[in-house]
Amino acid sequence: MQKRLDIKTDYELIYNMIEPNSKVLDLGCGDGSLLLNLVKGKKIQAQGIEINEVFVRKCVEKGLNVFHSDIDSGLFGYPDDSFDYVILNQSMQQTKKVDFVMEESLRVGKKVIVGFPNFAYLWARMRLFFKGKVPITISLPWSWYNTENLHFLSIADFIDYCEVKDVFIEEAFYLGKKGLVKFLPNLFALNALFLIKKKS
Amino acid sequence: MDDSRLIVDTKYFTFTNHDRKFIFDSGESLPEITIAYETYGVLNQNRDNAILILHALSGDAHVAGVYENDQRLGWWDSMVGPNKAIDTNKYFVICSNVIGGCCGSSGPSSINPLTKKPYALEFPIITIFDMVRAQKYLIDHLGIDKLLSVVGGSMGGMQVLAWAALFPDRIQSAIPIATTLKHSPQQIAFDEVGRQAIMADPDWCDGNYYGLKIPQRGLAVARMIGHITYMSEDSMEKKFSRRLKDKKYSFSFMADFEVEGYLRYRGDSFVKRFDANSYLYITKAMDYFNLSDEFLFENEAVRDVRFLVISFNSDWLYPSYQSRAIVNLLKSKMINSTYCDIDSNYGHDAFLLEVDQQSHIVEHFLTNTHNLCKKD
Numbered sequence: 001m002q003k004r005l006d007i008k009t010d011y012e013l014i015y016n017m018i019e020p021n022s023k024v025l026d027l028g029c030g031d032g033s034l035l036l037n038l039v040k041g042k043k044i045q046a047q048g049i050e051i052n053e054v055f056v057r058k059c060v061e062k063g064l065n066v067f068h069s070d071i072d073s074g075l076f077g078y079p080d081d082s083f084d085y086v087i088l089n090q091s092m093q094q095t096k097k098v099d100f101v102m103e104e105s106l107r108v109g110k111k112v113i114v115g116f117p118n119f120a121y122l123w124a125r126m127r128l129f130f131k132g133k134v135p136i137t138i139s140l141p142w143s144w145y146n147t148e149n150l151h152f153l154s155i156a157d158f159i160d161y162c163e164v165k166d167v168f169i170e171e172a173f174y175l176g177k178k179g180l181v182k183f184l185p186n187l188f189a190l191n192a193l194f195l196i197k198k199k200s
Numbered sequence: 201m202d203d204s205r206l207i208v209d210t211k212y213f214t215f216t217n218h219d220r221k222f223i224f225d226s227g228e229s230l231p232e233i234t235i236a237y238e239t240y241g242v243l244n245q246n247r248d249n250a251i252l253i254l255h256a257l258s259g260d261a262h263v264a265g266v267y268e269n270d271q272r273l274g275w276w277d278s279m280v281g282p283n284k285a286i287d288t289n290k291y292f293v294i295c296s297n298v299i300g301g302c303c304g305s306s307g308p309s310s311i312n313p314l315t316k317k318p319y320a321l322e323f324p325i326i327t328i329f330d331m332v333r334a335q336k337y338l339i340d341h342l343g344i345d346k347l348l349s350v351v352g353g354s355m356g357g358m359q360v361l362a363w364a365a366l367f368p369d370r371i372q373s374a375i376p377i378a379t380t381l382k383h384s385p386q387q388i389a390f391d392e393v394g395r396q397a398i399m400a401d402p403d404w405c406d407g408n409y410y411g412l413k414i415p416q417r418g419l420a421v422a423r424m425i426g427h428i429t430y431m432s433e434d435s436m437e438k439k440f441s442r443r444l445k446d447k448k449y450s451f452s453f454m455a456d457f458e459v460e461g462y463l464r465y466r467g468d469s470f471v472k473r474f475d476a477n478s479y480l481y482i483t484k485a486m487d488y489f490n491l492s493d494e495f496l497f498e499n500e501a502v503r504d505v506r507f508l509v510i511s512f513n514s515d516w517l518y519p520s521y522q523s524r525a526i527v528n529l530l531k532s533k534m535i536n537s538t539y540c541d542i543d544s545n546y547g548h549d550a551f552l553l554e555v556d557q558q559s560h561i562v563e564h565f566l567t568n569t570h571n572l573c574k575k576d
Contacts, residue, residue, distance in 0.1 A: 053540065060560075
């Protein structure tokens with residue numbers, strides 16, 4: 001799936017979050033560009049999981065280890081804390097069982113990086129309020145009938161979720177049209193990126 | 201195309217129990233064992249570009265190219281050759297006939313040097329591990345310390361996994377295709393029906409048919425069953441549908457439908473090239489194979505092997521879930537691995553027919569593995 005948002009920004013943020021020489025699992029790794037950059041720049045040990053066969057082949061071309069699988073069943077088999085980071089960038093909301101995927105990610109990863117589009121973005125609210133239509137924004141570009149997103153959430157929803165599930169938020173970044181958003185992110189951010197881990 | 205065709209010949213390597221001790225899993229042994237093999241390309245100076253290809257149930261050492269006086273193409277010629285996925289310009293490719301087979305390696309149709317007669321059922325029951333232990337002696341003989349890769353589909357894939365379990369320090373990478381860690385009851389059942397068809401043929405004579413009439417009806421039926429399991433419902437529909445050979449029903453038990461004619465043809469041509477006893481031995485070896493649980497990891501060196509696991513989504517004989525079981529085992533030990541479930545409607549035959557997607561993955565995987573071992 002194409003991402004209309006300036007991809008560089010969230011890729012850069014993720015890139016910076018990850019410590020050199022760590023083990024990284026990217027769930028929904030696409031063509032593997034992010035993992036390849038991390039392998040080259042940070043000497044990580046990379047593993048991708050990707051459902052699209054064409055992307056799987058692109059990853060193999062890049063020399064990456066990749067499993068052709070959906071995310072929901074892709075985490076099965078890994079021992080606890082197998083990875084330093086599990087990345088769920090723009091893929092969490094597309095899984096069937098988010099709760100299960102999050103639990104599994106937090107089990108196999110010491111830390112989890114989650115990126116998702118913010119459903120409570122100002123223009124999303126406006127469209128719903130004034131037009132009475134489901135939001136279509138830069139980060140939620142699809143119509144209701146062709147979107148791959150199965151779950152819709154806001155930044156506030158995710159923060160609630162972490163509290164309920166006893167998950168510690170180590171870092172959070174909010175992205176707007178022109179870079180990072182500091183002020184009222186749940187209103188002004190198109191996308192959010194969280195670095196989370198289990199509360200031990 | 202013809203100028204790029206490989207001209208190959210079959211070579212033979214024989215060892216005795218004195219040179220190299222060889223005890224079958226059954227506990228038995230033979231005075232000597234011969235392995236038929238072919239090689240393609242050139243072994244480089246570092247001896248790090250050798251790839252061993254393992255064949256399936258009815259395969260042989262002739263994986264690619266043609267013989268000088270026989271234009272029959274190798275069974276995986278689409279994948280192996282100059283500028284193909286397994287590029288013989290870059291790699292030194294070896295393929296050997298399994299022991300127990302009937303295409304040059306020691307098997308039930310070989311002559312027992314003690315009695316000067318074919319072994320028939322005196323030949324020891326073989327296992328996939330036995331096949332691989334014999335191959336290891338061939339690799340020793342060829343002076344190769346470490347294979348860049350072992351590659352094979354179906355029963356060839358079982359041998360790949362057996363290599364990883366037995367001799368992981370002798371391989372850089374492993375490519376098991378359309379295979380399994382163990383035969384399911386359904387797979388054993390299909391093999392057993394094939395064996396029963398052979399043994400029910402009155403010409404089988406408890407395996408002592410050499411020099412006499414061969415049990416061709418039984419072997420042909422076994423092969424027909426096999427062919428049904430190698431195709432998918434979809435590929436059969438596309439290939440035959442309900443088409444008739446002649447436009448109307450014969451109202452007899454002649455082969456009315458194209459699919460009947462095809463199976464009969466396949467059965468009849470198989471008996472000309474394959475030994476019925478070898479069919480019994482090799483299918484039994486597949487049924488005995490079981491690498492589930494932790495046995496794959498008995499030798500710690502397996503952790504350094506890179507795996508590429510491939511399955512085909514229409515394969516119902518070796519369904520994708522069996523490949524995923526391999527992957528899950530590798531995951532549990534965090535072993536470097538890649539898995540692709542290739543979209544195809546050919547069924548199990550896809551590993552022989554689905555060339556484009558398979559080539560792409562295998563080619564890149566091998567190149568990357570070779571680059572990695574150059575760095576080491």
